[in-house]
Amino acid sequence: MNVADSEWVAGLLDKSGYRRTQRLEDAKIILINTCAIREKAEETVHSRLGRLAELKQKDPSILIGVLGCMAKNLADSLLESKPYVDLVLGPDSYRRLPEIIRQRQAGQGRSVDTQLSRFEVYDDLFPTRQSGVNAWLSIMRGCDKFCTFCVVPFTRGRERSRSVESLLAEAEDAIDQGFVELTLLGQNVNSYRHGEARFPDLLTALAAVEGVRRIRYTSPHPSDIDRRLLDVMAAHPNICKSIHLPLQSGADRILRRMNRTYTQGEYLALVARIREVLPDCSLSTDIIVGFPGETEGEFLATLEVMEQVKFDSAFTFKYSVRPGTKAAEYQDQVPEEVKQARLKRLLELQKPISLRRNRAYVGRIVEVLVEKESKKSDRQWAGRTDSNKWVVFDKESARIKDFVDVHIDSSYGVALKGHLVAPSEAYHAVA
Ligand code: SF4
Incomplete structure (x- = not known):
C-alpha cells in the first residue's frame, strides 16, 4: 500500500x-x-x-x-x-x-x-510507476473493522472506495505502459463498494480489460469473502488462484478479543469452501502470537488450525503494542519470552508444511510469468505461478513479461526450480 x-x-x-x-x-x-x-x-x-x-x-x-x-x-x-x-x-x-x-x-x-478525510481516494491522481511487470492499483482506503490490535482505522481513517470507471481507466493506462499484471490493494480489499458495485463486480470488470494477463488482490478479510467472489475467481483464468487469508488466531476467545468477527469454525468452513470452488488455490495467512491473555491452550488452538489448513505460507508476528488501540489497554500482556518461544514453535510447525506444499509441484508443468532476474544467478529468471509460487529457471530465450511453461524439477526453501518446456499457448497468443 x-x-x-x-x-x-x-x-x-x-x-x-x-x-x-x-x-x-x-x-x-x-x-x-x-x-x-x-x-x-x-x-x-x-x-x-x-x-x-x-x-x-x-x-x-x-x-x-x-x-x-x-x-x-x-x-x-x-x-x-x-x-x-x-x-x-x-x-x-x-x-x-x-x-x-x-x-x-x-x-x-x-x-x-494529518487530517483524515471521509472521501479522499485520489481518484484523479495517476501514479508514476517504475517500469515493470506488476502495477499496484489502490482500490479503496481505510478500514471500518477496528481489530483491537490494529492502528490502521486510526491512521488511515474510514473505508472509502474508488469508482469502477476510474479504476478501469487506471488499469488501461497501466496496460498501455506495458504492465501485464494488476495487484488490487486495500486495507480490506474485499470490502470494496462504490455505488452498487461490490468487489466481485470490480474484479469482473477489470478481468475483461484487454491486456490484463493476471490480477491479484490483497488483503481480504475472511468475513467478506463470499461465494460470489469465489465464483468470479473460478470463472476468469486471469484472476490468480491465490488468497491471502489472515487467520490471526485459532482460538475463539482470542478472535473475539481481537474483534475479528469470525470463529475458528467459520474460518475452517471458509477454507473448505475455497478448496471446493478453487481446488488449486494457494492459501497464505497472517498469525499473531502472544496476543494479550493468550493461554497455552489458545496458542495450541492456533497450531491445530495451521496443521489442519496447511497454508502454503504464513507471515507470523509477535503481538506488539500499538498505542491508542484497545488491545494496548489490556492488562494481561504476554511476557516477551513466552511470545518468542511461541513464535519459534509456530515457525517450526509451518516450515515443513510449506516445504511439503512446494514439493507437491515437483514433476508438474506450470505457467510462469517471467518477472525478474534471479538473485542467485544472472543466467536465470525468477517468476511466479498463478498460485504465487516463485520459480527459478535458466533464461534460454525467454524474456521478462513472457508467460512460459516450466517443468518443476525440485523445490528448495520457499521457491521452486525448473526448466523451460516451451512458451505457453497463452504466450503465443500475445506474441
Ligand atoms: S487488521 Fe485489517 S481488518 Fe483489522 S483493523 Fe487492521 S486493517 Fe482493518
Whole structure:
C-alpha cells in the first residue's frame, strides 16, 4: 500500500515539475513514506531519519518530510524530537504536498497536516510507476473493522472506495505502459463498494480489460469473502488462484478479543469452501502470537488450525503494542519470552508444511510469468505461478513479461526450480 501511495506522490510531484533522483545525495527534497502497523516499522523510520539528519547538517537547504501512517500517528513527537523534519503529512493530505513544499522553500515554518478525510481516494491522481511487470492499483482506503490490535482505522481513517470507471481507466493506462499484471490493494480489499458495485463486480470488470494477463488482490478479510467472489475467481483464468487469508488466531476467545468477527469454525468452513470452488488455490495467512491473555491452550488452538489448513505460507508476528488501540489497554500482556518461544514453535510447525506444499509441484508443468532476474544467478529468471509460487529457471530465450511453461524439477526453501518446456499457448497468443 505504501509503494502504491508513493507512486501517487511521485505522480503528483512529477506534475508539479519535480524530478526523481537516483542517488539520495543528489536530492533536495527527501520524503519518507512510513508505516505504523508494527513497532519495528516505526523504529526503522526513526533510524532512517537519524541518517538524514546528517545530510541536512551538511546542506541545510535540503527539505525532509515524513508522510503516511506514522506521520498521522506521531506528528507531535516527530516534530518535537526531530527539529530537522520540515513537514509531516498524513495519508489523506498528499495533494497539499507541492503547495507545502513551496511554502517551506519560501521560508515559512514547518508544516503538519494529518487530517483524515471521509472521501479522499485520489481518484484523479495517476501514479508514476517504475517500469515493470506488476502495477499496484489502490482500490479503496481505510478500514471500518477496528481489530483491537490494529492502528490502521486510526491512521488511515474510514473505508472509502474508488469508482469502477476510474479504476478501469487506471488499469488501461497501466496496460498501455506495458504492465501485464494488476495487484488490487486495500486495507480490506474485499470490502470494496462504490455505488452498487461490490468487489466481485470490480474484479469482473477489470478481468475483461484487454491486456490484463493476471490480477491479484490483497488483503481480504475472511468475513467478506463470499461465494460470489469465489465464483468470479473460478470463472476468469486471469484472476490468480491465490488468497491471502489472515487467520490471526485459532482460538475463539482470542478472535473475539481481537474483534475479528469470525470463529475458528467459520474460518475452517471458509477454507473448505475455497478448496471446493478453487481446488488449486494457494492459501497464505497472517498469525499473531502472544496476543494479550493468550493461554497455552489458545496458542495450541492456533497450531491445530495451521496443521489442519496447511497454508502454503504464513507471515507470523509477535503481538506488539500499538498505542491508542484497545488491545494496548489490556492488562494481561504476554511476557516477551513466552511470545518468542511461541513464535519459534509456530515457525517450526509451518516450515515443513510449506516445504511439503512446494514439493507437491515437483514433476508438474506450470505457467510462469517471467518477472525478474534471479538473485542467485544472472543466467536465470525468477517468476511466479498463478498460485504465487516463485520459480527459478535458466533464461534460454525467454524474456521478462513472457508467460512460459516450466517443468518443476525440485523445490528448495520457499521457491521452486525448473526448466523451460516451451512458451505457453497463452504466450503465443500475445506474441
Ligand atoms: S481488518 Fe485489517 S486493517 Fe482493518 S483493523 Fe483489522 S487488521 Fe487492521
